[in-house]
Amino acid sequence: MDERPQRRSLAAMIICCNEADRIEACLQSLADWVDEIVVFDSGSTDATVAIARRYTDKVWITDWPGYGPQRNRALARIHSDWVLYIDADERVTPELRAEIDKALSALQLDITLFRIPWRTYLLGGVLRHGRYATPQNRLFKRQGARFREHQVHEQVVLPERRVATLRQRLEHHSWRDYPHLLRKHRRYAALLAQHKYEQGKRSNMAYAWLRLCTDFVQQYLLRGSVLDGWRGLLIAATLARYAYWKQVDLKQIEDRHRALDAPALLRR
Structure with a gap:
């Protein structure tokens, strides 16, 4: 009998617009792993929505109120215990998946927010230092969470903030050129x-x-x-x-x- 602790439920949350060239790689890195994928699209004119619907039925098409308000809309549709918010230009590696699974399977888990380091690519190479290599607030306990209503650089606000930093990196392909x-x-x-x-x-x-x-x-x-x-x-x-x-x-x-x-x- 397998007595390993079960991982707490996990959702991936994506807000996007016109990301047909990048979102599929993101969704592939989440498929058959997270318990739900929630996508909020703000009016794509390319195939973004069609691609997203191949991976989840939780896709909403909306206007664009700004980053913070849009993330709060998506957060309201999530039912899982934990939320990974990820952008269409990011990928979860197998190593990061394994580390998250281990963290969310701990018998005693008093952490409410995990920071995940970036591995950011720029014009064919990796930025290993500086701002785009630093850990980001990306994995959090959903209960009571919300995002600041900022137009950009929004941050998640938690009723209790106890933070840990993961070791494995989130792949980040921010710029096409x-x-x-x-x-x-x-x-x-x-x-x-x-x-x-x-x-x-x-x-x-x-x-x-x-x-x-x-x-x-x-x-x-x-x-x-x-x-x-x-x-x-x-x-x-x-x-x-x-x-x-x-x-x-x-x-x-x-x-x-x-x-x-x-x-x-x-x-x-």
Whole structure:
């Protein structure tokens, strides 16, 4: 008789849009392993939805309210004890599957959140150091969990936060090519600038230039991207520009609002 403890139930949660070229590899890494796969698509015009439906009947097509709100919509459809939130450009390796199974089969489990390191690929090679090699909050206990209602860089909030870090890595194929790398960071910068504006924060262009320099030094030297050769240089430069773009976009939002407010002020 097999007396090994049974793994706690596990769901995979994916939000996506126009990921037909990447989502199948993600779903293949989850198939016949997790207890449920929940997919929320925000209006794909390619074959993303058709591919997802080959792996799960839990597929919803919605509008796009932002990353945090969309993840909360998907979370509300999950019934399993634990949730792995994963993007279409990520893959669970057999080694990571085995480590998660072992963790979720422990007789005594007081952890509520597991962090999983990334193995991020950039233009045919791996980023082994810096921001894109760090552990991510990806596997959590569902009961009482929610995501912050942020447009980007949302984080999961738990009623009790007890954290452990797994050793095996989550495969991360974030960028199709160099233009996609730039577009993605540019879009995130614009979303974060809007979020900052709504919080009452305002731009500072002197600070923007300072962040351009300090973020490069931090990523390239202090966080070790220099050890990744030309790819490390490329990602450090991109992240430095990302920090700069957030301030530039915030300044543009301020200027637009001033222009809209000016006629009203003149009429007073």
